Amino acid sequence: MSHIFYYLNDATTHSVEADLSTVFKQFEKSKLHEFSIDDQTTSNSIETVVCYSEQHLYIFLSSKQSSLENRDRAYQNGDGFHFVLANPEVANENMTTDEFHVIGISPLADNWRKHFIWYQNVDHKGTPLLDTEVKHEVTDEHIYFMVKIPWHEITPLKPFLYKEYGFNISYVEAVPKGKNIYMFVNDNKIQSEQSLRAFKQYQFETPTSGCKIEYSVSLKKHVSIDQELPLTFAFNSPKQTQLHVTVSTDQNKKISYTTELNKGLNQLEIKLEPSFLIEGMNTITLSVSDQDGFDQTETCSVFKYNNSVFTQLKETINELNDLSTTSFMKESIYSLRLYHQTIFKRYKTLRDYESFKPIHNEITHIKNKLERVKSGYHLFxxxxxxxxxxxxxxxxxxxxxxxxxxxxxxxxxxxxxxxxxxxxxxxxxxxxxxxxxxxxxxxxxxxxxxxxxxxxxxxxxxxxxxxxxxxxxxxxxxxxxxxxxxxxxxxxxxxxxxxxxxxxxxxxxxxxxxxxxxxxxxxxxxxxxxxxxxxxxxxxxxxxxxxxxxxxxxxxxxxxxxxxxxxxxxxxxxxxxxxxxxxxxxxxxxxxxxxxxxx
Structure with missing residues (x-):
């Protein structure tokens, strides 16, 4: 059985948001199975459907129960759930990956744990999803849930750019004897830090062509001084049309392209020469338009850096050994060495969609501490x-x-x-x-x-x-x-x-x-x-x-x-x-x- 992220056009989006049960009648459902059961006297039927639109990713879930209990950390203790969005392109042969989001959902919570990023790329995050919406509807026999996440909160995942993506979900039902856990793909590490995540591959359903152009764009958030910057556009067009694309920077540099769009999905790839960006932070404006009134503009940031800064920083820290005249100074130098080791590791594991700016800021912070120690003052x-x-x-x-x-x-x-x-x-x-x-x-x-x-x-x-x-x-x-x-x-x-x-x-x-x-x-x-x-x-x-x-x-x-x-x-x-x-x-x-x- 193939698993699908179903496409929602504007009309379908309105209907499923108005009545959450309709999505389970309209699309193929995936059934969760028992994973860890505290109360064997109860049973449940948990199903999920995953959909997408130009603006949002939708997770729908149904549970055969008539009421919800508002427990502390419901996503973990009941009645709540958590799900995995995983990049299959970096998965190993066991279909586990270190590039993913784990999203925690506590439907009745009135704090930041109502909807948040629990883990991202094996690291614990605890980051609230400020623009995400969680909704539930209670009937006599079922509770239906909807999680509506804007794409910008789950970078790098975006519509039209991926053919497939990984998904897993775990529902935690509150029962008198504890909690009953249901899961789509068995994964005893789904709640663990510094661990890979298992998933099933879901294909993105080919979108239908509506009455307007829908689009998405992906670009690297950082480049070294000698690298080109790749940009990838994806367009879902209702008709054949000529499209104009302009890329400009806050340094008044501009490049324009004209391309033909066919009806349906189209992709356009552009590479910007290293000279197009200055060293440091660049604000790039992307404008796309056609002759029939479609006109969209968005801005994004790209940081251009010189990676020789890491070698220079290490050499300067190593020159400080002669200053370790007191215990406090000795421990301060160890701290500087740790800072360099940590920031260099962050740099080596930096992903395309992550900005170099936090690393740049941390390097500046380390340099300030370095100057303090060079001047004879410890870091305590x-x-x-x-x-x-x-x-x-x-x-x-x-x-x-x-x-x-x-x-x-x-x-x-x-x-x-x-x-x-x-x-x-x-x-x-x-x-x-x-x-x-x-x-x-x-x-x-x-x-x-x-x-x-x-x-x-x-x-x-x-x-x-x-x-x-x-x-x-x-x-x-x-x-x-x-x-x-x-x-x-x-x-x-x-x-x-x-x-x-x-x-x-x-x-x-x-x-x-x-x-x-x-x-x-x-x-x-x-x-x-x-x-x-x-x-x-x-x-x-x-x-x-x-x-x-x-x-x-x-x-x-x-x-x-x-x-x-x-x-x-x-x-x-x-x-x-x-x-x-x-x-x-x-x-x-x-x-x-x-x-x-x-x-």
Whole structure:
């Protein structure tokens, strides 16, 4: 069976948007199958249809149920769904690819998770889709969903330019015993960071010719100083006509083309000479028109760069080794080396549709830091900084994020080590606003280790050794002997496991929405077990959790909390009714502050 992205003309678009059920009567449906079922007493029939128009991609889904439950992170916990849009041109022989979007949909949510990019090209994103529309209709027997995404939010995918594209979808149904997951293509990595995605190839249905010209254009967003710039236009024309194309820049350069369009789909490819663009950012205006009144104009940006900047930057950083006269300067030079390594990797993996501008900006930022170090000043400034250290484990450069409060003076400093959750990294510290507020008000330094690897729950040797090593390094730099180990979600379990590896290093523990036993699947310990929970009996522990947490179910961790409190008089647990999987909330802030002041 072939799978199709069905074309919607203007009339069909209006009819299916007005009544979502009609699309399932008009087009061939694809059926999802059971993937992971918590409640075997229930069954469902989930079907999907995928369509497109000149302006939008449409995902339609039907579920045989009569009501929706508004759960936290419904796209993952029910009733919601997530789907994959994958580029088959870069797929391997197993039909998995590293170029894709995973879109999360929570139909009843009133926050940014209603429709957002969950993952893009193996990296966790969490980017809201501001112009996307989600709609659902409830009948006696079915719920119908529509996701309407403008093409500009899912670059590089565009209409008329691709013959086929990859698609997969997973619906998560909320059931009393948990969640039932249905999927089109089996993929146990569909929710995982740094992982390829599986898909089925869908062909784009040849569009019908309406009463107007429809078109789309694709161009590279960056070129080096000696490269041509390719542009590809696709036109869906209702008739044979002569088309005029003009390409101009903000530097008053212009090239014009005239071409004949046939009825139906047409493609036009243009290559601009290197001399057409200046080095740096170029604004290009594309104008297309015919003699019958069709006239469209759009602008786009292309960055032209000189790639010798990377070699020059590396050479300049290597010349700084003689300046490593203090520990702070030595660590600053390691950080500069990490910056270069990271930005060069970003450059080497830059895709055609991605701009060079962020890399250019980051290079400028690195150069500013470089000048600071050349002038004899280290990089440990009061603010949120991403820095790097040389690992003793394997002599690789590893990143970490450090928050230094505005006023530390010569007072006795204290340190909070913050372990990030799954699907994120050390830079997620910037989102821990209540923790940073506490650090600023109480003059704490906050360290967020990267802890290399993905979704490891800090059980792999390299991950927990990275945490311990950078904790010791920062505490030595600032002469700190009061250290709090804190973590969210995966990091909440990591708090227990890292402490277990170095109990003399940490003075107290804070677990926020954290697991207590999941690490056993990753080579770690189940702290529910009698022989292991006693390792936590002598250290002060503060725990926060919500009763509606579906990622780390409250019913699974409550026995652990009760047992821990019975053996550890310095264990304090705060439970919030109705709260989902959350970081430190406003309501928990005072509990944190009071507890930290007591100890």
């Amino acid at each position: 400034t009061p603010s949120l900084n991403r820095l790097g250290f040389m690992s003793d484990l394997d002599r690789t450069l590893q990143p970490y994020t450090l928050y230094i409060p505005t006023h530390i003076n010569n007072e006795k400093l204290k340190l909070i080590v913050y372990l990030h959750g799954s699907g994120s990294d050390d830079t997620s510290l910037k989102n821990a606003t209540q923790l940073l507020r506490f650090a600023e008000e109480e003059h704490y330094i906050v360290l967020a280790p990267y802890a290399r690897g993905t979704s490891h729950f800090y059980c792999t040797e390299e991950s927990y050794l990275d945490v311990i090593e950078i904790t010791k390094k920062i505490s030595s730099l600032y002469k700190i002997d009061d250290i709090t180990l804190c973590g969210f979600s995966m990091g909440g379990y990591g708090v227990y496991h890292v402490y277990n590896q170095a109990p003399s290093l940490y003075n107290r523990l804070i677990s926020i929405s954290g697991h207590c036993s999941i690490g056993r699947y990753f080579g770690g310990i189940d702290y529910n077990q009698e022989e292991h929970i006693h390792t936590l009996s002598d250290i002060p522990i503060l725990i926060f959790h919500g009763t509606e947490d579906r990622n780390c179910k409250f019913r699974d961790v409550k026995p652990f909390f009760d047992q821990l409190q019975s053996i550890n008089p310095n264990c304090q647990v705060h439970i919030t009714e109705g709260l989902g999987h959350s970081g430190l909330t406003d309501n928990w802030y005072q509990n944190l502050s009071d507890w930290m002041h007591k100890l």
